[in-house]
Amino acid sequence: VIAVNEAQTKHLFDNRYGTGQSTIDGLIRATNVLLAGRKLVVAGYGWCGRGVAMRAKGMGAHVIVTEVEPMRALEAVMDGYEVLPMGQAAPEGDVFITATGDKHVLRREHFERMKDGALLANTGHFNVEIDIPALQKLATSVTAARPFVDAYELADGRTLHLLADGRLLNLSAAEGHPASVMDMSFANQALAAEHAVKNADALEPKVYVVPEEIDREIARLKLETMGVAIDRLTDEQARYLASWDEGT
C-alpha cells in the first residue's frame, strides 16, 4: 500500500488551496451571503482549515479560528486570526465551518449560544462534525430555505441554517476541487501505482509513503504546465550545500 494522501503534492495543495477555494465556493453558491464584514469561524487549523481561513480572510471576512492543538492555535494567532474556544466563538460567528476530522465540534452547548440566522457547514470529513441529532432535538421545525440550506427553527425563535446536511460543503454545494489541483492528486495515484508495479519484487507487504522523487517530479511537471521556470543549483552551489568547510 502506498499512502498517496500523504504525498506533499497531495495534502499541501489539494487540502489547502483546493478545499480553501471550493469551500468558499460552496458557501456562496448555497447562500449567496456577502463574506466581507462577516465573522466566519473555522474549527480546526490543519491544512483544510488553513485553506478556508486564508480564503475567507481574502474575501474580507473577520476570521475566528478554534483549535485543540496548542501548536496550531499559536500559528493561527501569529497568522493574524482571532483564536477563541468554540464556547466564546459561538455567540460571535455569522458562519461556522468545521474542518477537524473529529465529532460534534459544534454541539448543543454551542447551538444554544449562536446568533439568529447563523450558518453551519462542514468541510472536514463525515457528517458528524456538527451534532445534527442535537440540532434536530432543539428544533421545532425544519424547512428548506434554499437548495442546500435547511432552516432549523428553535423554540426560542432563533433560526440556525444547516448547509448541505452537514456533508462536505465543497462536494455537495459546489463542484469539489478544481481540475488543476486534482491533476496532482491523480498524478500521485498513477505514478505510485507505476512505482508499485515496477518495484513489486522489492516491496514488502506494508504501508509506504510516496517516494520523494515522485512527489518532486509532479511538482516539476506542474510548474512546467503553468509555464513557470525556476532556478537550478550551480555546481558550485551543490558543492557548498554538501560541504562543511565553507562559510564564516
Place this chain on the structure above:
Amino acid sequence: VIAVNEAQTKHLFDNRYGTGQSTIDGLIRATNVLLAGRKLVVAGYGWCGRGVAMRAKGMGAHVIVTEVEPMRALEAVMDGYEVLPMGQAAPEGDVFITATGDKHVLRREHFERMKDGALLANTGHFNVEIDIPALQKLATSVTAARPFVDAYELADGRTLHLLADGRLLNLSAAEGHPASVMDMSFANQALAAEHAVKNADALEPKVYVVPEEIDREIARLKLETMGVAIDRLTDEQARYLASWDEGT
C-alpha cells in the same frame, strides 16, 4: 432627479465589495478554475476593478492591473499589484476581466497575443468591453464548452474562452450582488424617493446628489443590523474639532 448611484453607501459598497465577490463567484461557477497561482488581469481600477482585484488576490491569484488614468494606476501599484499596458498583459494572463465602462478594452491586437486557454470576461458594463465581433472573425469555430463558456478556436490552434457572452459575469453566471449589499442600494432609492416627496416644493428640476445625512443614516442602520457599535464624539471632542484655538 436624485443620483442614487453616486451615494457613498451605494458605490463604495455595492461596486466594490458586491462586484468583487460576485465576479469571482461567477468566474468560479462558470469555469471551476483554481485561482491560486493564476495570472488574473483586471482592466480598470475604479471601484469595481478594485473589488475584483482585491478578492482575486485574496483567492491567491497573481493580479495584474491595466489602467488609462495615471492616478488610479499609481494606487494600483502602491496596493502591490503589477501594472502593465494590456499589450504586455495579454501574453501573461490566464484570466482577463474588464471593469472599465469603455469599449474594446480587449481587442484583436490582444487576442492575437493571448495564451491558449485564456478566459475572457466582463464585469464592467455592456458587452462591448470585449470586442466580440473581432473575436468571431478570428475564430474558425465556436463551441459551448460549459454553460456560460464559449470556446473560440482560432486558426493558429489556440482556444480563447469567452464567458457569459461578454455580458456582466456576476449577473449572468452567478446571482449578482448579495442581499447584504443590495439592502444599502435599495435603502438609498427608498430614502431618496421619500426625500423628493417631502421636499417637493423646495427642489428644482435638476440632478441632485443624495443628501449626506441619508447616506450616513443608511451606514448607521447597516452597522446596527450587523451588531456593530461605534464611538460618539464627546462634547469636548466636538468642541475641539470646531475650534482653531487648541493644539500645539
Place this chain on the structure above:
Amino acid sequence: VIAVNEAQTKHLFDNRYGTGQSTIDGLIRATNVLLAGRKLVVAGYGWCGRGVAMRAKGMGAHVIVTEVEPMRALEAVMDGYEVLPMGQAAPEGDVFITATGDKHVLRREHFERMKDGALLANTGHFNVEIDIPALQKLATSVTAARPFVDAYELADGRTLHLLADGRLLNLSAAEGHPASVMDMSFANQALAAEHAVKNADALEPKVYVVPEEIDREIARLKLETMGVAIDRLTDEQARYLASWDEGT
C-alpha cells in the same frame, strides 16, 4: 492660497502608504515588539488610519478599528477589521495608535481598562490625542524604559507605555515618510507655486484646490520614474466615453 494638502497625489499616497509604513516603522524601532499575533487598535479610519491598519494587518496583527463616523466604520468592517467602541477595545488591545486629528481619544476611562504592558502611540496630529495629563495623574511613577518609551506605573500595579511623548510616532521614532512619497508631496508644492505665479492675474484672493491636471501630471511622472507604463485611450474609446449613443 492653494491647498496642496488636499491634492490626490498628496493625501492618497503620503497619508496612506507613507504614514502606514512609517508608523509601523516607528513602533518597531521604539519597542521591537513582534506584531504577529498582537491586537493592535487603530483609532480613526481616515487615510492615515487606513494606512496603519493595512500595514499592521500585513505584519500579522489582529487589527481593531474604532470610529465615530458610520460610513468609515462600515468600510472598516467590510475591509475585514473588527470594529469596536474604544471602551470595548481598551481591555483587548496590546497596542493603541491614534490617527484621528481629535483630542483625548484615549483617556482615563480607557487607561483604567487596559492590559498591563499596553503600548500607546499617536500618529494623527498633535500630542492631545492621548490624554497625557490624565495618564500622569493615574501614574505613581514614570520611567524611561527605552528611547521613545516611557513606562507609566499605575497605582494598581499595571504599567502603560507611552511612545514618543504622544507626538507623531513616525516622525519621532523613525525617519518620517520615505523620500518616494514625499517626492509627490513636494512636487505638488512646487507645481502649485508655479501655477500661482503663472496665473497671478486671473487668481482671486481665496483658497484654491490643486488643479486636476497638475495632480494627474505628478501621477504620470511618478509612474514614469518607477518604470511603469500604462494604456492610453484609443480614439474609438475616447469617442465612446463622450457619447450617449452606443451600448446596449
Place this chain on the structure above:
Amino acid sequence: VIAVNEAQTKHLFDNRYGTGQSTIDGLIRATNVLLAGRKLVVAGYGWCGRGVAMRAKGMGAHVIVTEVEPMRALEAVMDGYEVLPMGQAAPEGDVFITATGDKHVLRREHFERMKDGALLANTGHFNVEIDIPALQKLATSVTAARPFVDAYELADGRTLHLLADGRLLNLSAAEGHPASVMDMSFANQALAAEHAVKNADALEPKVYVVPEEIDREIARLKLETMGVAIDRLTDEQARYLASWDEGT
C-alpha cells in the same frame, strides 16, 4: 545532543514570523525605502523566505520568489507570488533579499542585469549568499551612502547598494528577533537541557530531536501568556479519534 533548532516552536515561529518582521525592519532602517509598489525579490522559499515574502507583501510590495526546489516553488506560485528564475528577476527587482543558506545566489550574471539603484541584502546565513568579491570586481568605487548601505558604482554608470556587508540584515541593521519569538527559542534550549539532565542515563550519544511534549508545552505556555484560550477534546471526541468504528 538535542537539535533545538528543529523544534517546531523554534523554526515555525522564529524563522518565519521573527525573520519576516525583523528583515523588513532592517531594510527600512537601513534605507527608509517605501515598500509599497516596489518589486522585491526573495531568493528561497523556506521558512525564512516565506516570512520575508509574507511581510513584504503585507507592506504593499510586489513580491517575486526564486527557488530551486519545485515543491517550494509551486507553493510560492499558489500563495500568489510571481516565481521567476533569478536571471529573469534580476532586471525586474528594486530590492533583493537572499534567504537560501547557499552560496552566490546573487552573482555577476545577475549584477550585470540589475536596475540602477537596486538594493541587495541577505537574511539567510553567511555573507556568501551574495557574491561580494564579484561585485567588488565590477565596481569602480565603493562609498558609504548611509549606515549599513554601501554604494557600488559600476563602470557602466549603474549603482548597486549592498546592505550590511551582505551579513544578516535583521541582526546588523535592526535588533534581530523580537523578544516574543526568542522566548520560545530559549524555552526550547532550557527545557531540552533539563530533559537531557533528567534522562541522562537513558540517552545515547547521538543527535535527538526535541521531544514533542516539550514543543507542545512551550506552545501551550506561550498561548497562556498571550491570554489566548483554546478548546480541549471532549471524552467523546478523544474516543472518536482513536476509533475506526464511527462515521459514514
